[in-house]
């Protein structure tokens with residue numbers, strides 16, 4: 001956790017430390033923007049809400065950027081990140097994640113398109129303003145709500161995202 005933290009310090013967990021944190025399990029549908037929807041999977045790990053408690057953001061923080069291997073990133077409003085269903089998953093349907101699907105850690109944001117859920121998570125940046133992540137800079141919708149079919153940035157309405 002870095003960026004605008006409440007303490008102005010970074011927090012980090014190693015693999016062992018992370019696995020000692022309180023755990024939670026969520027059931028989520030999985031929507032890829034271009035491909036499939038995978039319905040009702042079970043993901044377990046550590047909820048983002050738990051991480052927020054352990055490493056709180058500064059009061060001005062409005063958004064987070066979730067960073068992953070290979071420079072991948074995805075931005076989320078803080079309240080979406082704080083939703084109790086948002087989880088840093090280590091397991092899927094009771095099995096440890098495979099490397100292909102994000103081992104050791106991937107973010108699951110059940111209510112959004114799957115590109116908002118980075119695999120191989122490395123860090124979370126607390127931000128005082130919104131900023132586009134990897135796909136959001138490359139033509140995908142800043143909000144990404146599948147029920148509203150918010151797929152592409154040309155569908156954005158004023159206020160949906162920062163200017164490009």
Ligand SMILES: Nc1nc2c(c(=O)[nH]1)N[C@H]1C(S)=C(S)[C@@H](COP(=O)(O)O)O[C@H]1N2
Nearest residue numbers: 032068069072100101114115117118119120
């Ligand atoms: N680090 C990283 N995370 C990522 C991606 C990626 O390219 N890199 N692709 C996203 C997209 S577009 C989708 S649909 C899902 C795919 O997850 P899966 O490989 O477990 O099916 O991962 C998301 N997370």
Ligand SMILES: [Mo]
Nearest residue numbers: 032033034115
């Ligand atoms: Mo995707």
